[in-house]
Amino acid sequence: MRSRGPLRAPQRGTVAVWLLGLSQIIGYGTLYYAYAILAPEMARTFDWPLPWIFAALSLALLAGGIVSPFAGRCLDRYGSARVMACGSVAAAGALLLIASAPTGAVLVAGVVALQLCSPFVEYNAAFAYLAESEGQAAPRRIVHLTLIAGFASTLFWPLTDSLLTVLDWRSILVFYAGLNLFVAMPVHLALRRLQRRSAERGAQTIAPAAVGDDTALPLHVQGQALWMVVIGFALSGFLFSAISTQMVPLLASLGIGTASVMVAALFGPAQVFVRFANLAGGAGRHPIEATLAACAVLPVAAVVLAATAPATAGAAAFAILLGFGSGLTSIVRGTLPLALFGRSGYGARLGKISSAQLVSSAAAPVVLSSLIELFGPGPALGLIAAIGAAGFLVFLGVARLRRQSVAA
CATH class of the missing domain: 1.20.1250.20 (MFS general substrate transporter like domains)
Known part of the structure; x- marks a missing residue:
């Protein structure tokens, strides 16, 4: 044989x-x-x-x-x-x-x-x-x-x-x-x-100059861009963690009632769907585009829930939008640093991004609970959405840095 x-x-x-x-x-x-x-x-x-x-x-x-x-x-x-x-x-x-x-x-x-x-x-x-x-x-x-x-x-x-x-x-x-x-x-x-x-066998090796390095940002702006990426993911992660850790009780507090569990169940399939969509339509696009989409849809989801509660349809739209944002974020957290900074030092950069995101995520549920106690669930969601929107604005700045480096 x-x-x-x-x-x-x-x-x-x-x-x-x-x-x-x-x-x-x-x-x-x-x-x-x-x-x-x-x-x-x-x-x-x-x-x-x-x-x-x-x-x-x-x-x-x-x-x-x-x-x-x-x-x-x-x-x-x-x-x-x-x-x-x-x-x-x-x-x-x-x-x-x-x-x-x-x-x-x-x-x-x-x-x-x-x-x-x-x-x-x-x-x-x-x-x-x-x-x-x-x-x-x-x-x-x-x-x-x-x-x-x-x-x-x-x-x-x-x-x-x-x-x-x-x-x-x-x-x-x-x-x-x-x-x-x-x-x-x-x-x-x-x-x-x-x-x-x-x-x-002479296949891909672990050389420093490889994937993404030929299209990475110029060295003189990489430090600034990295901190912007760290802050952007931390702000968006704060919003997602605040909502996802207490999604079912949050929906119930807004009057969604017995449909809360059914609505929350839409979150997982939405994550998978958006990942398939990104796989089918994202080829050739820079990851900053998917990052902006993810960071835009997360605060929109929170606003939709606050504005439509206790309507079940609005809650369903919220869960789907939240799933879209979460599904895209899990992808771009890996692909965006690779595209912006190249492969050299990739692990260390992911570590910095995750560190800030995990710290903000650890604080988020406590902050949301406190805001709900002070102002009620609707206004609390609005404040959380504002924090997430700040993450979107930070990534707009990253996109501008990239456009300027390409034009230079």
């Missing part, structure tokens, strides 16, 4: 995307999405109010944001596949710490440890791998990856809920630790071998 030859570049890219998609589903599913389902059981075990359990997650997200720049530098220095493999082992250890927690204090320490691991295994690391390995195809591969990884919540919310009927929350976390150790970690090692073999 004739042996198969080495994989061609498109085949390598397809294999890498599917492997990364599997690891991202496991990563987001076990490190983030499962928490909301297990939180009530954790609260009962330690006799804590449920808000305390979610406060632990907010603290952990803040810690993850602080460590994100360091994680980005590690991705650049050691290579993303190696970092992700180590991150999966650490994530398994953190899950086991939570599962064995004898007290609430140890539980909080475990949750913080878990989110400290997340920048080493989630989107930033996966995007960095594609930037290292895929050359000019990296932006399109990032879109493909977000399509696959977008099913993490769709799979892990019902999976965790079903497991709770036969296992306690501690046993579920032990099982999820096993997924990280025995599935995600070997996947990351396989990605490292795939990348190494590709380099040995």
Whole structure:
């Protein structure tokens, strides 16, 4: 039997995307999405109010944001596949710490440890791998990856809920630790071998001047543009986090009533739809265009909800618009820095962006709750929309910088 030859570049890219998609589903599913389902059981075990359990997650997200720049530098220095493999082992250890927690204090320490691991295994690391390995195809591969990884919540919310009927929350976390150790970690090692073999055969290598570098912004404006990008994503992320973390109770407070859950369910399909639309129609367009669309539609969604409540149709439009904005944001967070600044230092830049976004996201739910207490849900949504609109204005400035650099 004739042996198969080495994989061609498109085949390598397809294999890498599917492997990364599997690891991202496991990563987001076990490190983030499962928490909301297990939180009530954790609260009962330690006799804590449920808000305390979610406060632990907010603290952990803040810690993850602080460590994100360091994680980005590690991705650049050691290579993303190696970092992700180590991150999966650490994530398994953190899950086991939570599962064995004898007290609430140890539980909080475990949750913080878990989110400290997340920048080493989630989107930033996966995007960095594609930037290292895929050359000019990296932006399109990032879109493909977000399509696959977008099913993490769709799979892990019902999976965790079903497991709770036969296992306690501690046993579920032990099982999820096993997924990280025995599935995600070997996947990351396989990605490292795939990348190494590709380099040995003279395929895409990790040279500093590659994808995006020939069209990147001039060096003298990159510092200013980077800070604008960081601030823009932080402002837009603030709006999205404030609303998404309490979408169902927010809808109920506006009088949507029993339709709240049904309306919220439109959010996920809208995310997937806009990613497919971007894949079909976004080829050849600069990511700043999709970024502006995402940052425009998020405040519009908030205004639509405030203006139309308690109409169910208006709430449905809000959920769809919010899904559109979220779906596009998950793509452009990876593709925009690549297009503006090139591949050299890509991981470190993603770390800075994620750090600011995670810090703002950790504060957002508390701010929205306080605004609702002070002014009511409608005016609170208006104020949150104004913050998101400020993010759109910042990205308009980035687009102007790019136009000026192209014209120069």
